[in-house]
Amino acid sequence: MDNKELVLKATGELFGDKDPSAVDRWVAADYRQHSSLIADGPEALRGLVGGLPEGFRYELARVIADGDLVALHGVYHGFGPEPLVAFDLFRVRDGKLTEHWDALTPVVANTASGRSQTDGAAQPAAEGTERSRELVKEFAQRILQDADYSVLTDYISTETYLQHNPEAADGLDGFGAAAATWAGEGKNLVYKTVHQVVAEGDLVLLQSEGEFGEPVAYWDLFRVQDGRIVEHWDVIAPIPAEMPHANGLF
Numbered sequence: 001m002d003n004k005e006l007v008l009k010a011t012g013e014l015f016g017d018k019d020p021s022a023v024d025r026w027v028a029a030d031y032r033q034h035s036s037l038i039a040d041g042p043e044a045l046r047g048l049v050g051g052l053p054e055g056f057r058y059e060l061a062r063v064i065a066d067g068d069l070v071a072l073h074g075v076y077h078g079f080g081p082e083p084l085v086a087f088d089l090f091r092v093r094d095g096k097l098t099e100h101w102d103a104l105t106p107v108v109a110n111t112a113s114g115r116s117q118t119d120g121a122a123q124p125a126a127e128g129t130e131r132s133r134e135l136v137k138e139f140a141q142r143i144l145q146d147a148d149y150s151v152l153t154d155y156i157s158t159e160t161y162l163q164h165n166p167e168a169a170d171g172l173d174g175f176g177a178a179a180a181t182w183a184g185e186g187k188n189l190v191y192k193t194v195h196q197v198v199a200e201g202d203l204v205l206l207q208s209e210g211e212f213g214e215p216v217a218y219w220d221l222f223r224v225q226d227g228r229i230v231e232h233w234d235v236i237a238p239i240p241a242e243m244p245h246a247n248g249l250f
Contacts, residue, residue, distance in 0.1 A: 004065035004094045010097055011088075015058045020050040029227065030095035032247055035102045039244040045224060053078050064200035066129075068092050069203050071198045073117060073221060073233065075107060082106040086118045087219040088234055088247065089196065089207065101196075101207065101249065103219045103237040107129050108166035117164050120152035120231055121223055123202030132224040133199035139229065140206055141224075144191035157228035163234040187213035215239040220247040 001011065006026075013022035038044050056078035064071050084104040091099035107117060118177040124133040139155040142201060143149050156172060163170050168178035179189060196207040202225060208218040216236050223231035239249055 001063070003068060003070050004063060004097075006092055006095065007065065007070040007072070007090050007097070008060075011090075014045070014049050014096075015052070015056075018049060018052045018056065022048045023049065023202075026097055027097040028093065031097060032099040033245055034247050034249050035100060036240045036243055036249065040247070041118070044244075050114070059118075061163075062122045062124075062203070064124050064203050064205060066198045066200055069196070069198050073118060076104070085235060087205070087207075087221070089198065103181075103207075103217055103235040105235045105237060111164075111166040112169045112178065113163045115162065115164050115170075116221060117166060117233065120162060120164060120233070121203075121222050124203040126201060128202055128224070131227075132202050133197060134206040135224055135227065136199070136206065136222050136229070137194075137197055140191070140194050140197075140208070144189075144206075145194070155229055157225070157230045160225075160230045161233040163225075164231070182212070185213070193250075203225060207250070209239075212236055217235050 004201065009171050010022065010026035021041045024045045027045055029035055029042065031040065031042050031045065033040045033044065038048050058074055060072060060074040061072045070090050070092060072107050074086060076084045076086055085107055086104045089101040090097050135155065143155060144153055149232060151242040159173060161171050163174055167177045182189065191208050191210040193209045194206055195209060198205040202223050204222050206220045210218055216238055219235045222229045229232060
């Protein structure tokens, strides 16, 4: 099986079946963890899976694979008092999960666009991975990091920009209004470092570090069509002061 199939099977057994023995089949002995919720190693993951509550379930929205990296986007139910939108990123080596990053944020019932945080196009296109990757990498440098908004329409479509951030409406005007509101609250969008770029077809995931009124991890998923970004999903997660391991979030 390929890496995408492996991750889906492994996470299905771990978080769908809630089977702690799946750790032995799918998790490397030197498993590195970057989640703020759990320590390194397979035994920490075994304890987490073994302690999942009866009503726990995971609802997958989309998955993209890029070399040894596989990213999942979906919703956890029963992991806390409310459903959580999540990005999970796994590294695969020799048929095992060897590394994991994640970011979670509560589900918002009433969003500015009327779209959910996870609906929309689910399957990556069969072609165009490198074109999509290069466009989004350039967008990340010029717009997100350098804040050169004069070239924004070189990267984002002026006709179609479907927004899944719960506080932003569709279109460039919708995003601009949300950004102005955030700035008024002292939450400017500051991107300092892009740590991971994961691309498949027309979908590109950025994992970045920056500030949004406080230190945060940005997880942005973009869909590219005809040389422009036409859809966006995200999770903005605070960076905790303390972690249960020495790896950090990135």
